[in-house]
Amino acid sequence: MHSRRLLIGLVPLLLVATACGEDGDDTSTSDSGKKLDKVTLTLNWYPYGEHAPFYYGVKEKIFEKHGIDLEIRAGQGSQKTVQATAAGQTDFGWADTPAVLSGVDQGVDVKSLGVMLQTTPSSVQFFSDQNIKTPADIKGKTVAGTAGDALTKTFPIFLEKNNLKLSDVKIQNTDPAGKIAAVISGKTDALLGYASDQGPTMADKAKKDVEYLRFSEHGLNFYSNGLIAGQKILKQDADLTKRMTTAVSEAWAAAEKAPEPAVAAMEGASEQLPPKAVLTEQFATTMTLLHTESTQGKAPGLNTEADWQETIDIFAEAGLVKNPKAPSDYWDSSALKG
Numbered sequence: 001m002h003s004r005r006l007l008i009g010l011v012p013l014l015l016v017a018t019a020c021g022e023d024g025d026d027t028s029t030s031d032s033g034k035k036l037d038k039v040t041l042t043l044n045w046y047p048y049g050e051h052a053p054f055y056y057g058v059k060e061k062i063f064e065k066h067g068i069d070l071e072i073r074a075g076q077g078s079q080k081t082v083q084a085t086a087a088g089q090t091d092f093g094w095a096d097t098p099a100v101l102s103g104v105d106q107g108v109d110v111k112s113l114g115v116m117l118q119t120t121p122s123s124v125q126f127f128s129d130q131n132i133k134t135p136a137d138i139k140g141k142t143v144a145g146t147a148g149d150a151l152t153k154t155f156p157i158f159l160e161k162n163n164l165k166l167s168d169v170k171i172q173n174t175d176p177a178g179k180i181a182a183v184i185s186g187k188t189d190a191l192l193g194y195a196s197d198q199g200p201t202m203a204d205k206a207k208k209d210v211e212y213l214r215f216s217e218h219g220l221n222f223y224s225n226g227l228i229a230g231q232k233i234l235k236q237d238a239d240l241t242k243r244m245t246t247a248v249s250e251a252w253a254a255a256e257k258a259p260e261p262a263v264a265a266m267e268g269a270s271e272q273l274p275p276k277a278v279l280t281e282q283f284a285t286t287m288t289l290l291h292t293e294s295t296q297g298k299a300p301g302l303n304t305e306a307d308w309q310e311t312i313d314i315f316a317e318a319g320l321v322k323n324p325k326a327p328s329d330y331w332d333s334s335a336l337k338g
Contacts, residue, residue, distance in 0.1 A: 049282025
């Protein structure tokens with residue numbers, strides 16, 4: 001964990017020092033002689049299975065086809081990725097939609113170019129031996145959550161939709177990195193996390209089966225992770241923005257059709273990379289989150305105004321957004337066309 005903290009601490013410095021174009025060398029040449037734009041993408045966290053499509057897109061030269069030489073960087077949370085993207089410290093970001101809504105609410109100059117994870121992976125996660133089968137079964141349980149994050153903010157709405165009160169459950173305020181340990185050690189009965197992230201890791205560490213109460217299966221769905229850009233690049237390089245958005249959508253569509261090669265493309269992506277079995281499960285779960293009923297059959301990243309409005313309304317109710325705006329204030333619908 002010590003080395004992990006050191007690496008996290010270096011991320012902001014690296015972003016400032018190497019932001020695209022600041023050294024005057026913002027293009028490269030492909031093996032075939034094609035001129036490419038050097039582009040940086042900062043993730044929401046260290047690479048895990050959800051991110052396989054980006055690495056697969058690089059390996060299969062999908063980004064290169066669109067004139068992009070893509071550098072993928074680890075992040076340190078969606079909120080910081082949103083801030084770095086708005087500040088121009090990275091060309092594009094990969095971040096959770098609630099962090100985008102909250103950022104815009106606070107005056108951060110950033111927009112979504114399309115949400116890929118249109119079904120939320122938010123869930124209550126626990127070992128099978130807890131014998132939790134329905135939301136009613138978590139009454140009296142202790143759940144690890146992180147104060148102020150989107151999961152903890154929306155959990156009361158999840159409870160309300162399932163005829164429970166916040167007082168029916170004890171929330172143990174826990175650092176994000178400590179939630180898995182809290183469940184494994186027995187300090188808490190469950191945690192609030194993403195089914196596409198913590199669950200497979202917890203199962204691997206404890207060698208025990210993990211089960212989920214997914215918010216989306218119990219009355220509450222909202223947008224999760226997607227591609228974002230700052231207003232500067234949106235205004236100054238609309239062509240690059242559209243090429244990047246199209247390439248990302250194509251990379252995700254290609255990865256969905258080739259799950260094993262997509263996961264294999266992540267080899268060497270990070271010293272903190274989860275084991276292959278965990279990556280595979282994370283990726284498989286991620287692929288179940290790409291659409292809502294209104295976007296089934298459409299390209300990854302194509303959103304609807306109605307889905308955006310539903311997400312905005314939920315986070316206004318949760319108190320994460322104080323001054324809700326129209327979907328167009330958060331989302332550039334022109335970046336990706338169906």
